[in-house]
Amino acid sequence: MKIHWLGLIVVAVLCIAIDVFICRRLRRSGYRWVAWFNGALAVLTAAFATAVAVMPLGEASTPNSTFVAGQYMLYTFFALVAPKVLGSLVYGLGRLIKQRWMTICAFIVAALVFGVMWWGAVVTPGKIEVKEVEMAFDNLPDAFDGYRIVQWSDAHLGTYNGRTAIVERQIQAINDLHPDVICFTGDLVSRKTEEAVPYYGLLSMLRAPDGVFSVLGNHDYDDYVRWDDEKAKLDDRKALCDMQTAAGWKLLNNSHAVIRRGDDQIVIIGTENYGDHIGDKRGNITSAYSGARDGNFKIELQHNPYAWRANTLPNSNVDLMLAGHTHAWQLMLSLGNWRWSPASLRYPEWGGEYREGNQRLYVNIGTGMVGPPMRIGTTPEITVITLKKK
DSSP states (O other), X not given: OOOOXXXXXXXXXXXXXXXXXXXXXXXXXXXXXXXXXXXXXXXXXXXXXXXXXXXXXXXXXXXXXHHHXXXXXXXXXXXXXXXXXXXXXHHHHHHHTTOXXXXXXXXXXXXXXXXXXXXXXHTGGGOOEEEEEEEEETTOOGGGTTEEEEEEOOOOGGGGTTOOHHHHHHHHHHHHTOOSEEEEOSOSOSSOGGGGGXXXXXXXXXXXXXXXXXOOOGGGGSTTSBOSSHHHHHHHHHHHHHHHHHTTEEEOSSEEEEEEETTEEEXXXXXXXXXXXXXXXXXXXXXXXXXXXXXXXEEEEOSOTHHIIIIIHXXXXXXXXXXXXXXXXXXXXXXXXXXXXXXXXXXXXXXXXEEETTEEEEEOOOSSOOSSSOOBSOOOEEEEXXXXXX
C-alpha cells in the first residue's frame, strides 16, 4: 500500500490536537478517568492508522484475510475519530455562543455518530431489502407480460472473508422470489478470484427457468492489486470467468443471448465494464449486439451506469439497462420518497429507476462492500423487476 506521508502527517497532527483538547477539557471538568480513557483510545487509533499505513494491502500476494483486517482497522480509526471531531465542533459552537447546554449536545452528537457508524458496520450489512419494481413497455412481446427479472449486483464476496451465512441468505432470498431470469451486474470480488472460492457452492445454487446471466464489474478485472506479471493477472481473471461458467452462469462479455417464448423473443445483451476512466472503456453495445437498433425488446447488463448516457443511449434503442457499481457510496439519507447520497455528486444515475424517452435504466445499490466495511442507510438490495405490456 502506497503511503501518502504528507496526508498521514496532517491527519496525525489534527488527531493529536483534538485529543489534547478533549483531554484538557475533561481534566478541567474533573473527569480524570474519562480523560485517561480518551487517551487510551487515542493510542489505539494511532496504532490502527500506523498498521494500515505499513501493511502491503496492494500486493497480489497479500491474503484476503489481511486485506479485510486492514479495512476494519482503518474503519475503526475513523469510527473513533469522527465522533470526537463532530462532538468537539458542537462543544466549540456552544462555547462561542456561551450556551452551556451545548456541552450535553456535544456528548449526544458524539454518541449518535459512534452508534450509527457501528450499526452500519455490524448490523446493516447482514440485512436484505427486496425492492419490487414494475415497468411497463409498449413494445414488450405479449408472451413476456409479467416476466420477472431478479437483479443482484456488487457482491464483493471478499468482504465476508469466507463467512458464508450472509451470502447464503442472499442466494436463498433470490431463489425464493421465483424469477424467470437472474441477472448479476458485476463485481463478484474486490481484488482476486480466491475471494469467491468459498462461495462457489452457493453461487451454483441460483435457479431460474431462463438461467443466470452475468457481466464483469471493474473489480473483476484484477486491476486493484499489483501482480508480478501480466500473465498472472490474466490467469486470475480467467479463473473468475471459468468459475461463473462452472456454476451454471452465462457470462456475457460483449455478447448476447436470445430468450424465446413461442414466437416471441427478447434479447439479453452483456457489455463489459464501461466507466469514466480511459482504462475502463471495455464494453461496447454495438460489439455485443449488431442489431442494437432493431425491433427486438432488449435488456442490457452493464456494471457502470455511466455507460447508459456515454454508450448505450447514443448507439442503441435498448429498452432497459441494468447496472450497479455505485453502492450509493454505502451512505444514504432518506425521508419518505426523498433520498440523497454523496454518490449523486459523481453519478447522475446512482440508485433506482431512471428514464430517457422510452428507454429505462435501473441502478441496483448492491449487497457487498468495498473500501469502508459499512453500509449506512443503504441496506443490501436485491431487485425484482416485473415487465408489463403497456
